[in-house]
Structure formats: structure tokens, C-alpha cells
Amino acid sequence: MDRINDLAKTKAAVIFTKSSCCMCHSIETLFYELGASPAVYELDRDPRGRDMERALQQLGFNPTVPAVFIDGKYVGSAKDMDKVARVASENGVVIFGKSACCLCYTVNILFRELGVTPIIYEIDQDPEGREMEKAIMKLGCAPPTPAVFIGGKFMGSTNEIMSLHLRGALIPMLKPYQGFN
CATH class of the missing domain: 3.40.30.10 (Glutaredoxin)
Incomplete structure (x- = not known):
């Protein structure tokens, strides 16, 4: 969970995704269209991605991606x-x-x-x-x-x-x- 918290604070907008997730892609595209440049962490391409996904599950994220953080705080997912x-x-x-x-x-x-x-x-x-x-x-x-x-x-x-x-x-x-x- 520490890694999630640390990464969530690396930029004003942070999105945890998976490369094969169409909802993740949609949320990422939406941010870019709104003029934002979020930090994007693809869990399926990160060596510690499985651990991060488990941490997101422990935090109550279901599904785990996309998970959007603004200023280090979880604000929602694609469904929101x-x-x-x-x-x-x-x-x-x-x-x-x-x-x-x-x-x-x-x-x-x-x-x-x-x-x-x-x-x-x-x-x-x-x-x-x-x-x-x-x-x-x-x-x-x-x-x-x-x-x-x-x-x-x-x-x-x-x-x-x-x-x-x-x-x-x-x-x-x-x-x-x-x-x-």
C-alpha cells in the first residue's frame, strides 16, 4: 500500500491502469482531452504490478483499475x-x-x-x-x-x-x- 500511496503523489493526476483495459484507455484519453497530463501506471507492465493490484483490492477497489488519484487522493474510476x-x-x-x-x-x-x-x-x-x-x-x-x-x-x-x-x-x-x- 505504501507504493500505491507514494505513486499516487508523484503528479497532480495519477491513473493506475492495465494495458488491455478499454475503460482505462477511455479515462486516460479523457484526461488528455481535458488538457491534463496524468502519470499512468500500467499494473500489468510493472514488475510490482501484482502487489499494487492486491493493495488496491485491500483499499476496496473493485475492479482495481482504472483507479484515479488527484493530489494523492482517490477520486474515482471510469464508472464515476x-x-x-x-x-x-x-x-x-x-x-x-x-x-x-x-x-x-x-x-x-x-x-x-x-x-x-x-x-x-x-x-x-x-x-x-x-x-x-x-x-x-x-x-x-x-x-x-x-x-x-x-x-x-x-x-x-x-x-x-x-x-x-x-x-x-x-x-x-x-x-x-x-x-x-
Whole structure:
């Protein structure tokens, strides 16, 4: 377990994987698409990989991979991010929000005024909403709503979107999605 703890602290983002695991590959790709450069430790290619896998099992990881650590703390696995990533990647502009959130409404109105009809995904209306909220917070979105994705990439919350707009960088990003639902 000491090795897991030591390796989990080598970088801001650390992923324990196996080379043949498609979920591991998906999580790794997601991090790269979000602009992160995680440390990736493939247990099946590490001479001490079996011991590390046993340590992950003892820590309660089932399945053992992928196991994602941020700043040395376990934050989840692929199943935690799967629904958020799927919804974000299948649609051009997505706002994860809550039905009574005024900031979510404000960002939605901004996009509509710019000619884009975003997909509004109200996580408080989804039975898996709490897990989705945790996954969004793990991306660095605090508070977790609104969480805006453009072209499958996490762009941030209200402050980041407004900053992009004020700098003139938002409209070019939205160009491919203007006029589409």
C-alpha cells in the first residue's frame, strides 16, 4: 500500500491502469482531452504490478483499475465519469446544471443569444445525479453547476465562460454549433 500511496503523489493526476483495459484507455484519453497530463501506471507492465493490484483490492477497489488519484487522493474510476463524458462527447454544447440554478439559466441564455441551443442536462433530475455531480467536481468545477462542455471538452463554469466571452474567445468556439439543436 505504501507504493500505491507514494505513486499516487508523484503528479497532480495519477491513473493506475492495465494495458488491455478499454475503460482505462477511455479515462486516460479523457484526461488528455481535458488538457491534463496524468502519470499512468500500467499494473500489468510493472514488475510490482501484482502487489499494487492486491493493495488496491485491500483499499476496496473493485475492479482495481482504472483507479484515479488527484493530489494523492482517490477520486474515482471510469464508472464515476462515464455518464458525464458520454453526454458531453455526444453533443456539441452541454450545460450540466440544476433545475433551480440561476447561473445555469444565465449561461443558457448567453449561448442562445449567441445562436447556440445547448443541451441542458439537469443532474438533479437524474437518479445518478449525485455521482455525476461528484464527477464534475473532480474536474475542478466547484460549485458543480453549471458545468459547460463545448465539443466534448470541459470549459468550466460561469466565470470561465464569461471570461472567454469577454476576451472574444467564446464565439469562435461556438461557431460550429450555431444554428443547430
